[in-house]
Amino acid sequence: MERLSCEGGSWYVLDLPIDLLGQQAVAYSWSPPAAPALSSESSLFVNEEGFCVLVCDVDVAQTCGILCTLLLNEWRGKMSQEVKMISVDEALEYVMKHFEPLEPEEVEILDALDRVLAEDVYSDTDIPPFDNSAMDGYAVRAADTVGASHKAPITLRVIANLAAGYTTVLVVEAGTAIRIMTGAPLPAGADAVVRFEETSEGLPADERTDRRILDWEQGAWIEVFKQVIVGENVRRAGEDIHKGELVLAEGTILRPQEIGVLASLGRARVRVIRRPRVAILATGDELIGVDEPLAPGKIRNSNEYSNAALVQRYGGIPVRLGIARDDVEELTAKIREGLAERVDLFLTSAGVSVGDYDVVKDVLGAEGEMHFWQVRMKPGKPLAFGEIQGVPLLGLPGNPVSAMVSFEQFARPAILKMLGKTRLRKPTVEAILEEDVESSGRRSFKRAVITKRDGEYYASVTGPQGSGVLTSMVKANGLAIIPEGIRHLKAGERVTVQMLDWPENVACTEPVEVNEAPLVIPIISVVGKSEVGKTTLLEKLVAELKQRGYRVAAVKHDIHGFEIDRPGKDSWRLAQAGSDSIVIASPKRLALIKRLDREMALSEIAALLTDVDIILTEGYKRGDAPKIEVSRRERGRELLCTPDELVALVSDQLFDLDVPQFGLDDTTRIVDWLEGKFLSGGGQAPAG
Ligand code: AMP
Ligand code: MG
Numbered sequence: 251m252e253r254l255s256c257e258g259g260s261w262y263v264l265d266l267p268i269d270l271l272g273q274q275a276v277a278y279s280w281s282p283p284a285a286p287a288l289s290s291e292s293s294l295f296v297n298e299e300g301f302c303v304l305v306c307d308v309d310v311a312q313t314c315g316i317l318c319t320l321l322l323n324e325w326r327g328k329m330s331q332e333v334k335m336i337s338v339d340e341a342l343e344y345v346m347k348h349f350e351p352l353e354p355e356e357v358e359i360l361d362a363l364d365r366v367l368a369e370d371v372y373s374d375t376d377i378p379p380f381d382n383s384a385m386d387g388y389a390v391r392a393a394d395t396v397g398a399s400h401k402a403p404i405t406l407r408v409i410a411n412l413a414a415g416y417t418t419v420l421v422v423e424a425g426t427a428i429r430i431m432t433g434a435p436l437p438a439g440a441d442a443v444v445r446f447e448e449t450s451e452g453l454p455a456d457e458r459t460d461r462r463i464l465d466w467e468q469g470a471w472i473e474v475f476k477q478v479i480v481g482e483n484v485r486r487a488g489e490d491i492h493k494g495e496l497v498l499a500e501g502t503i504l505r506p507q508e509i510g511v512l513a514s515l516g517r518a519r520v521r522v523i524r525r526p527r528v529a530i531l532a533t534g535d536e537l538i539g540v541d542e543p544l545a546p547g548k549i550r551n552s553n554e555y556s557n558a559a560l561v562q563r564y565g566g567i568p569v570r571l572g573i574a575r576d577d578v579e580e581l582t583a584k585i586r587e588g589l590a591e592r593v594d595l596f597l598t599s600a601g602v603s604v605g606d607y608d609v610v611k612d613v614l615g616a617e618g619e620m621h622f623w624q625v626r627m628k629p630g631k632p633l634a635f636g637e638i639q640g641v642p643l644l645g646l647p648g649n650p651v652s653a654m655v656s657f658e659q660f661a662r663p664a665i666l667k668m669l670g671k672t673r674l675r676k677p678t679v680e681a682i683l684e685e686d687v688e689s690s691g692r693r694s695f696k697r698a699v700i701t702k703r704d705g706e707y708y709a710s711v712t713g714p715q716g717s718g719v720l721t722s723m724v725k726a727n728g729l730a731i732i733p734e735g736i737r738h739l740k741a742g743e744r745v746t747v748q749m750l751d752w753p754e755n756v757a758c759t760e761p762v763e764v765n766e767a768p769l770v771i772p773i774i775s776v777v778g779k780s781e782v783g784k785t786t787l788l789e790k791l792v793a794e795l796k797q798r799g800y801r802v803a804a805v806k807h808d809i810h811g812f813e814i815d816r817p818g819k820d821s822w823r824l825a826q827a828g829s830d831s832i833v834i835a836s837p838k839r840l841a842l843i844k845r846l847d848r849e850m851a852l853s854e855i856a857a858l859l860t861d862v863d864i865i866l867t868e869g870y871k872r873g874d875a876p877k878i879e880v881s882r883r884e885r886g887r888e889l890l891c892t893p894d895e896l897v898a899l900v901s902d903q904l905f906d907l908d909v910p911q912f913g914l915d916d917t918t919r920i921v922d923w924l925e926g927k928f929l930s931g932g933g934q935a936p937a938g
Contacts, residue, residue, distance in 0.1 A: 600648025
């Protein structure tokens, strides 16, 4: 605060950043005072540098704070038509810039559910740790069962009974077997398990000819009806996870299955991104608590509860501050109370609409640096955003539906980003409108019931759409978005619908990031010697990725050249005539045939494939995309790639290499790993 000595006495000038006053102040043609006007009344000015100048008498210096508030209010009243009107996307982009993933913390694995892993988890053991039986049956030597059938059973002497959790020093010698339960370690000498159903133990009691297994000392016998091969019904040590393998990559969202894997690795605690603490403050003289009786003019404070529930749903920790009356002191005290709780985000509801004289705006303005916006959306037009003592604050509108819709659009992605998540967009579907809808021209979020019939989604609006009609949200499972500028849509037209209850981490059909680095589509090359099963592996990977909702492009490298258009076809004739590119387009498929005078690099090909989540190639050994090599025992042990070129190995033999290794049929795990490394991590492929 600066003291000015002017004719007529001493005056204080408060220089306040213009941000306090809303965005339009600079543009507002308010003539700057050459010198502060020395009137008996205190006054407020905006100068050319965008500073607000408050002039007041020395005697009222101590009440400056209050005076400032009052004056700002008056000024804003005059300016009310000038509050900045911005689009949902502009507001979101601005808001999201203020959030980053929070720091990691170590928690017990059950507390890590749905959170983002903040470390790479390697296995220090094989899982399973030992060869064990996959079935209840008899551990045998496969060679002993050659030719066994119902007509020609083979009789083996049973030397022990082995339950899961126990070991035996006995060895299965030729002609013997050990009765074994699922999960019990495969005894020495045995190399396969015959299921009970394929032995005389599986026969009805009256058909059994073997001696009942009651007394091991006296000897027991079993008849085997089926030949087994080495390894049959045996789970090999390390079959699930190899010692030293990267099992869960940093950035993975921990679902119940990942929690289970952590437990199986002996990890009781794990590092995950901390959960954001979110303060929730309801404001308004009309509000009473849920447990208070209604009184004239009063309504219950529902926003605190819907907001807290949303915070909880999206993984934040609600810090409930209750109700603040529309009173400067009470509001200021509540805001300070919230800040003392060390919150990462502050949410208020109500008191931010334009044109009214709510004290909320004034107090927020006085306590921090705030923008008061009108967002071109319906419901949810008024919105405030800024920072109070470094804590981002979102001032949500008061109307219960507006508060929820604004929360979904702005607070939800902020919370998810703080949690380290990268899929920030609400999952959406394209749906066909079941009735005509009217809209205001602002982006409208119509509460709708979405149903799926015959492979199509349909959207039906849930009755009255007033921003206070909370039951319109109760009935809805989606928000149908009527784009900006559209005032009328007819039944049968298509709209994008945000699905209210679908979790963000399901793969969705839209590009996912909000305000992230430009999307780089990961390219992964599957390489290997001929006949090792590259195409077979790719087929399985493509099918599994599609199953999980990703859009996949496959690029096949063909050194020998190929033809796809037959002589005489129109496309062939157009190629013969010299076209550089020919596109054959039908409603369902499209083919591009491009004449090349040199081989296109993988990156150039990728540039043509912009509408996919991942590109898998077969071949391109020399390209610089990350490589997965396929190897097969019968084609030898040498690898095509050097260890540093590889990101993973898929093989029926183990190599002493420091990269994840998978079996030839490990499709699910390979795709889990691809997802963790290349897809959920923001779609960004690592270098090399
Ligand atoms: P305002 O933004 O203060 O103009 O409030 C808009 C509307 O929302 C008014 O009808 C308020 O009564 C209502 N409202 C404000 N806060 C809450 C709340 N916490 N719970 C339910 N309704 C509210
Ligand atoms: Mg109010």
